[in-house]
Amino acid sequence: MRPVRSALAGALFAALTLAGCGQSSPASAPSQTLSPTAPAAATPSAGFPVTVEAGNGPVVVAKRPERIVSLSPSATESLFAIGAGPQVVAVDDQSTYPAEAPKSDLSGFKPNVEAIIARKPDLVVVANDIGGVVAALGKVGVPVLLEPAATKFDEAYDQITDLGDATGNGDRAAELVAGMRKRLDEITAAAPKDAKLTYYHELDTTPYSVTSDTFLGQIYGLFGMTNIADKAPDPAGGYPKLSAEFVAQADPDLVFLADTKCCAQSRETLAKRPGWSRLSAIKNDRVIPLDDDIASRWGPRVVDLAEQIGDAVQKVSAG
Known part of the structure; x- marks a missing residue:
């Protein structure tokens, strides 16, 4: 304002x-x-x-x-x-x-x-x-x-x-x-852009996610990835509730967890969900735990979130 x-x-x-x-x-x-x-x-x-x-x-x-x-x-x-x-x-x-x-x-x-x-x-x-x-x-x-x-x-x-x-x-x-x-310009300039990479951002264990139209989705968009949640029914206006089957079928390359503090989620807990042990992100160790607070706020530390996302993309792209 x-x-x-x-x-x-x-x-x-x-x-x-x-x-x-x-x-x-x-x-x-x-x-x-x-x-x-x-x-x-x-x-x-x-x-x-x-x-x-x-x-x-x-x-x-x-x-x-x-x-x-x-x-x-x-x-x-x-x-x-x-x-x-x-x-x-x-x-x-x-x-x-x-x-x-x-x-x-x-x-x-x-x-x-x-x-x-x-x-x-x-x-x-x-x-x-x-x-x-x-x-x-x-x-x-x-x-x-x-x-x-x-x-x-x-x-x-x-x-x-x-x-x-x-x-x-x-x-x-x-x-x-x-x-x-x-700093954001430097982070995005250094990270590779690969539209073939897909990702899933988990807000909670329901599981709710975010689309590319949200503030969080725009941060991920800086790195050129495709958001699997964009194809889900979205009655909540940017925050669709995904089924376990939807995520399993989409099989994202990377999974970002914003429910590590609230709900103690991790690569290990995800692997116990029905059908998720076969997810590429789990098999290839591409589950990235985020700080719930940083991933839910729009203050100065949003740059730290972007840096963590950029590092994950860099690691995957480097093979």
Whole structure:
């Protein structure tokens, strides 16, 4: 979403264009650098107020927030990556990274408005507006950024930019996005592209998978592989439930498991499923265990996921 600065702030900061969700120059104007030696440390509200165009529309942040509550694991990772960690006072019970994040019993799936308010936040970040939490917090004057699940890379970059602008860490956010773009380009350039390679990405043991239209599917698409789930009935809009027979018949060259932590899945457990012991990926040791958290978020570590996929493709292509 586009951050839009006030006229005064726009005059103070130079524009930096980012290719995220059709941003204009004012949308990506960086805020003051907040390193320990920067002048901004003495004037923490320099560049504020700022208006950020989030999923819930324009959100005004009057001053540099010092008590941020994150109810989104992806946002938590991004906040710490851009240097806003010291401003975060609480994160939800699913925010497992980084280790120093102040994890609490707050829930992003069942948000308790009273419990959130008790943390005295001056900014709340959510990925879902469950139970009308955005409006409820708005009634008591707490600004809320709704940053829903990204559906493409530009949206992920744009959300990092949003968080940078909203927290006074715009320069760090711009550096992070530029670094992510550069590293992704390097990873995809180094990996071979082989459309003949097929893959299966497992979300859980049901088993649900993802199509090429999803955010995850687009990451795999960078490496030219064919997704077996694209041919499955897809009533869930990008997340088809596959039968064991479907996967066995498709016989993918590679299997990526995003249910290693939640469900303890591995090459060995897959081999025990009916008909799966004969899968090429199992016989040829091409089952790649992923970190469930990294594979389900759209923050900075999405580049780590792309690197792991690229390494797997490189290994198979090298024979």
